[in-house]
Amino acid sequence: MRDHPHYQSAKKEGTGRGVAIGFWFNIGFDSACNIAVNKDGSVNLTEGSTDIGGSRTSIAMHAAEVLGIPVEDVRPSVVDTDTIGFTAVTGGSRTTFATGWAAYEAAQDVKQQCIDRAASIWDVDANDLQMEDGVISSQSDSELKMTFKELAEQMSDTGGGISGSASVNPKGVGGSFAGNIADVLLTLTQAKPLSKGLHAFKMSVKPYIQATLKDKCRVVAYKVLDGH
Structure with a gap:
């Protein structure tokens, strides 16, 4: 200065x-998040951090980015401790960092399940598939391509619903x-x-x-x- x-x-x-x-100093602490895919391609996101300053939006954005879908397609809701895994106190020092991390990991869980489901539908190796910008595609066959919404429409006929969850206690947060x-x-x-x-x-x-x-x-x- x-x-x-x-x-x-x-x-x-x-x-x-x-x-x-x-x-x-900022902090991590425990946070949990669940994500369920709906047949219209939207997702329900449940978390345990009371909304302060629009944190539901920022946490929804973590999930939307991983899944490659518009944040408007993520429906976040804050639920009580009977409905979600343990989530520590809400505060500006940890909510977006820790609960956002939980949303990111839950979305990664959903993403992998989508890849596995597409592999089952196409009868191919899941390791050959990738999901980017909301599109699942084959790395070896350009004809194999499906959007997240298209997969969601087929869930009931291909193995049932897809949902993911995560509980985290992240470390490494930096000071401000x-x-x-x-x-x-x-x-x-x-x-x-x-x-x-x-x-x-x-x-x-x-x-x-x-x-x-x-x-x-x-x-x-x-x-x-x-x-x-």
Whole structure:
């Protein structure tokens, strides 16, 4: 921060400069998620983290990306402890990281089952198949191709429903660091003192610069961020 142009610049007359630095450690803890495929190609996602700040959307996005389907096709719901595996406290330090990880792993479970189901339908080796952008295809036969929705429509006739689940306690979460610099201008608003030694001042903050944000969080749901 001391090398930032704002910190190095000269202060204007009557202006003070404030510097603040913050840190938060973040955490993993236990989270669980279940995903069930519907015949119309949508999926039901159940999780145990109470929604804060639109976390249902960010967690649904984890699953949608793995399965290659629109996030609108993921129907997230928060359920109680009788319905989902143990999930620790909800908090900004862990929910998207840990419960999102559980959603990612549950979606990977569903993805592999989709590949296995397609292999059964086509009577081919599952190792020859791949699933990308919501399409299951053969790496050796370009004629073998099926979308996620097309497979979902066939579930009842090819072995039954497909669902996946995951329970995680992820490690390796990083800390968050932030540094801020603010120039504060104090303007006298009253010529005479309010009382002996006391004056009224108008305070304006300009400019305010967030100079550094090391190891900051990655935004998952930009529309949710805009809403804040």
